[in-house]
Amino acid sequence: MIGEDERVLAPLNPADPAFARDPYPYYAQLRAQGPAARVALANGTHAWLVTGYEQARAVLADPRFSNVPPQRAGRPRPESAAQRARECLARHMLNSDAPDHTRLRRLTTAAFTPRRVNALRPRIEHLAAGLVAELAEQLARDGSADLVDGFAFPLPVLVIGEVLGVPEADRKDLREWTYRVGSPADALEQGAVEEAWARLHAYFTELIEQKRRAPGDDLFSSLVHDASEGGLDDGELLAMAFLLLFAGYETTMNLLASASLALLTHPGELAAARRGGEEHWAAVVEETLRHASPLEGTTWRRTTQEVDLGGGTVIPAEASVLVVLAAASRDPEFFPAPDAFRPGRHLPGAEGGRPAPHLAFGHGPHFCLGARLARLEAAVALPLLFEGLPGIGLAADPDALPYRPGLLVRGPRRLPVHAPAAQAPSA
Template identity: 40%
Template sequence: MNAALNSTEFSQDPYPVLAALRERGPVQRIRTGNGRTTWVVTGWAAAREALADGRLSKDTARYFADRPSTRNLAPAVSRTMLATDPPDHGRLRRLAMAAFTPAAVARLEPRIREIAEGLADALAAGLATHGVVDLVEDFAVPLPIAVISELLGVPERERAAVRRWSNTLFAEGDPAGRAPSRPEEDPDAVVDRASHDLSDYMTGLIAARRLAPGEDVLSGLIAARDEEDRLTEPELVSLAVLLVVAGHETTANLIGNGMLALLLDDALRARLRDDPSLLPGAVEEFLRYDAPVTVATFRYATEPMELGGARIGPGDVVLVSPGAANRDPVQFPAPDAVRLDRPGGHLSFGHGPHRCLGATLARLEGRIAFEVLLTRLPELRRTEEGTDGLVWRRTRLMRGLAGLPVTSASL
């Protein structure tokens, strides 16, 4: 159980390990691969409580101040808004939130649909020419990448590199995770280098936007930095990095994981195709059933506390698992099945002050993606039966397919 969270088997299917932990109790202490220990929160009630508990800090700079590390992550990656506590977190979140209000997101719907339909047309052309296309590489990833890139003003020719750096940040040394590129490379060094590449790129993009401001979100953040002095320069770069990474990773996994569930269930696929009004609920169930984030980012206790019956000491690391909490049978009957009649309550976007600020956008992109694929490409089928041949990205944090080859039943 100890090293299982970092194993290939866990990346392929984390749910047996998480269920076994949860059966022992909602909060369990395990030994990590480096010989240290950490608390893993797998029960829904305990996870929801932990995500909103101010005694669990996300200030990694403070935590590692007297704990030397050999890592060389770029500060723009290691010290994002996700790694801050109030009051800095609230200030940064308010600046970014303006781009993700329900009204702002609703205005994006026509453009998101246009991008999705264009990608679906390209899939159809690829199927006609080659007979097989990759639903992840050719649709699930490019859609949110295009949306967040347009919001931030990332030129189309540079998006592939941004996506590659972002993908590498979550990889853990396995080809399914896209890193390292050469077997002899140290996985940590590969991730560290990608963090600097992405940080340097966003620094350059900010410089370009200063010279030629546009209507994009990044130009607005630069104005807040330069005119209103509400951001430091490192905060500006870090916020830009976070938006581009978080702005597509979760959504790409939602689309890929959700389409896999649909391709494995003919009746569900037909039901949603015939009644698109069910799609918003389906998006919520896909988020619960196969959460895009298996284990949330780092937290640590700032004082003694009790959580889920466990006594946690100051300085103890706490990892909350939305993937496990979303399948807690106490909260969700028959949790390993996809059911459209469930009430809400999943934790895939978090809870409390760090709840995902892009949740509204991700939901909209997911709904449009499923609708477009179901209506424009109704004959999509997997190239293999069941779950044979599936390869998942090698990462403990994220839950996403490395690829999803599909064909058409009409071919």
């Protein structure tokens, strides 16, 4: 057995901008030492990071790795609306284990049928086309625009608005509050983040009431309706509304932004997608999910007992464990030339046969509930973006783009582009 001490590496600093931009060399180094390793973090704590593909799948399917956050007993009752909103959010199914999770998941899956999700296609087309038209205007007027601000961020929020059945007039608010609660507290004026949490809490509480009085044909109405027949209770419904918003927005935003960046920096692949049509765009989406995993790591797990992962790796009980999806989907044992962006590997008849399934949507009981929706959204929106804005170019050095720090989500924060005729700035 490999001793714990041999596995201790240099402290990992998730706040380091260079690491946030490109964590892959670090993960490759870590994987080379073993598929799961105990790592010292810059904040003085330790965690086990799982970077091997096979071991990542094993951990995600193993009930000895719990999703329930450590006990909150003894904590004072939340006093402000913002704290109540956060507490409520913590009650969602991603933070639960079987049998609670099984019940929540069963009740929710019923609302996410393929038919229901596919029915959103015309609305997604409409919303994406509207944003592309706004971007085209901005490019014509100013000569430049930001694809994150004008496309990758607003589209997922608008689509979740469809899922939740939020009236169109309210979506600007939803977009603003989501933006605020997703920002670091010190990035905005004092109280702005707290206020946004409180507003979201009040808004969702009222939304549930409204759906109860007058259900629509949206997916969330069916959850509220099922709730009256013995399904989710009020707190669970509220947590579900938050979960859908948060699980579905930043992840999909990163997928759209990373795919756009990959295509802008791989013009041959963009041309191939344009020629290849639907099947090829779907391959671009799959390859982006593998190559630039929108969730860098899963949510944290905790071992309920000692777990022997085989090959001499033993994780003790009560250890914090992070499955690094980004690393697992670039495991060279399963993905040849893992660091290359090659959508062709997902096309039927690709050399070497069908690739292993990437892990961007996780694996096991918590496998992403919105995977079909996310894939649909990207496969609809990306061709509309590149058809609607032909000839746009990246207006920044791709190796200097800012990324949000942390181990959970990963994608560019800004994606400045210029209109076809304009020149990229020299600096």
